[in-house]
Amino acid sequence: MRPPRITVLGECVADAFTEPAPAANELALRVLPGGGPANTAVALARLGTPARFVARLSSDVFGRLFRTHLEASGVDLSYAVPAAEPSTLAVAELDARGQAAFSFHADDTADWQWTPGELARVDLSGTACVHTGSLALVRRPGAAVIEEFLATAASRATVSIDPNVRPLLVHPDVYRDRLAHWCRLADILRLSEDDLELLLPGTPPEQACDTWHAAGARLVVITLGGDGALVSLDGERLRVPATTTRVVDTVGAGDSFTAGLLHHLGERGALGGRLTGLTLDDVAEAGRFAARVAALTCSVAGPNPPWQDQLTRSATTADA
Template identity: 65%
Template sequence: MIAVLGECVADAFTDHRPADPVGMALRVLPGGGPANTAVALARLGTAARFLGRLSHDVFGDLFRAHLASSGVDLSAAVAAGELSTLAVAALDADGRAVYTFYADGTADWGWTPDELDGDRLGPASCLHTGSLALVRRPGGEAVEEFARAVRSRATVSIDPNVRPGFATRDDYRVERWCAWSDILKLSTDDVDFLLPGVPYERACDTWHAAGARLVVVTKGAAGALISLDGERAEVPAPRVRVVDTVGAGDAFTAGLLHDLEARGLLGGRLDGLDLETAVAAATFAAEVAALTCSVPGADPPWRDRLTGRRSPGPAR
C-alpha cells in the first residue's frame, strides 16, 4: 500500500474566449496533485490510501465519488467542516493549465497534529506528499511533522509541484524536506522556479547533498532526468497526441511509485535500488504520463491500457 497525503481541488475549466463579452461556462473536474496521484496508483493496481480533508460541500461529494470509483481507500480521510478548494484553469497554446485559486480558509490546509497521528498511515510502505498541502498554513507544519515521524517505517516521496502565484519561493523548503525524504520528483518548471539559472544536474546534486537519494526531473515531451545518488540517465517520453497536460506529472509520480512498489523496493531508504532499475521505473512512469496527456483533464489510465509490465489490480 502507498499512502498519499494532500489536497483535493475542484479544477474548473473554461471555454471562455477573449472576444466573447457574454460570459463563460465552467466544467468542473476533480483534481489536486496528491488526489490525482492516489487515483492513478489505484488504477494501476497499487493499493492507495488517501489522507485528505474532504469537505461536506458538492465538490467534496465529487471528490469522494471520484476517488472511491477508482479504488482509493478513503478510510483515513478526514471529514472537514471547511469548504473545498476551487481552481479555475485556462489552457495555453501548448495545453498547459494556468490556474487561479480560490483557497483561503478551505479544507485542504486545515490539518492539525491530532488529525495526523501515526495510525493514519496504516500498513503503507510509502508516504507520498507535497504540493500545496505542505506549504499552506496552518496545516503545512503538521504535514511536515507527520512525514518526519513516519519515515522510520516508510519510504517518503515528495513532489513540490510549485504554484508561483500561490506560494513564494521561500515557502518551498526543498532542501529541508530532503533531510527526511527519499524520493524527490519535480518538473523543469519547478526547478527553474526554485533554483533559477541552475542546470538541472547541479540542482539534483544540491538535493542529493541535502539527503534525497532519488531525484527525478520531468521534462515534458523531452522525457525525464533520473539521478540516483549522483548517477544519471535520461528517459524519453512516448509520442502521443497531446490534448492537455493536466495531471501528467501526478500520473508520472504514480507510475514511478507503482513500479518501485511492485519490485519490493519501498518501505525503507531504497537500499536495493540501482540506476538501471530506476530508469526502468521511470520509463514505465513516462508511459502512464503520456496516456494521461492524451485525454482531457487529470484522467490517468487504468492498467489495461498500458503496454508495459502490470501488476494485479483493478481493470476497466
C-alpha cells in the same frame, strides 16, 4: 506480486476549465476533480497499487465530487477527515500547447487546516511509502503538522515528495526555505522543469540533483516535458525519453508520472525503506513506465490517469 500500499497525503482541488458558453456575456465551466496529491492517489489505484488517501474532504458540492471520484477509482478513504470548510477551487486556462495556467480560490479552505490529532490517528502499518507535496506542504496552518507526520513516517516507510510549486498562491521563497528540510525527510524527490526554474533559477538539472542529493534525497527525478526525464540516484544519472502521444492537455501529467514511478518501484519490492539495493537500471525501467503513464494522461482532457488495462492495450498497440 501485488504492489504494497502507498499512502498519499495532501489536497483535492476542483479544476474548472472554460468551455464555450451559449452567450457572449456568459462563462461556462467544466469542473473536474483534481489536486496533485489526489491525482497521484487516483493514478496509483488505477494502476493496481493499494492507495490510501489522507485528505480533509469538504461536505460541499466539490467535496462530494472528490469522494465519488476517488472511491470510483478504488482509492481507500478510511482516513479521510470530514471537513466543515469549503473545497479549494482552481480555474484553468489552456494555451495552444495544452499547458494550463491556474487561478486559485484557496483562502481558509479545507485542505490546509490539519491538526496534530487528525494525523495522529493515521495507522501506517502495512504502508510501504508515504507520498505528499504540493500546496498542503506549504500552506499554513497544516504544513508544519504534515512535516511532523513525515518525520514520524520516515522511520517505517519510504518517503516521496513532489513540491509542485504554485507561485500564484505561495511565493517560491517559501518552498526554497523548506526544500533542504524536505530532502532530509525524503528518499524520493520528483519535480518538474518549471519547479526547477522557480526553485533554482538558471541552474542545470544535473547541478540541482547534486544539491538535493547533498541535502539528503537519494533519488531525484526531474521531468522535462517532451524531453523526457532526468533520473539521478546518489549522483548516478541518465535521461529517460518521453513517450510520443497526441497531447490534449498536460494537466495531471506530472502526478501520473510520479504514480507510475512509485507503482513500478513498489512492484519490484523497492519501497519500504531507504531504497537499499536500488540500481540506476531499476530507476530507468521505472522512469520509462512512468513516462507511458504520463503520456496517456496527456492524451485526454483534465487529470484523468489511465487504468491498468488501458496501459496494457497501449503497450500491445505500440508493439504491433
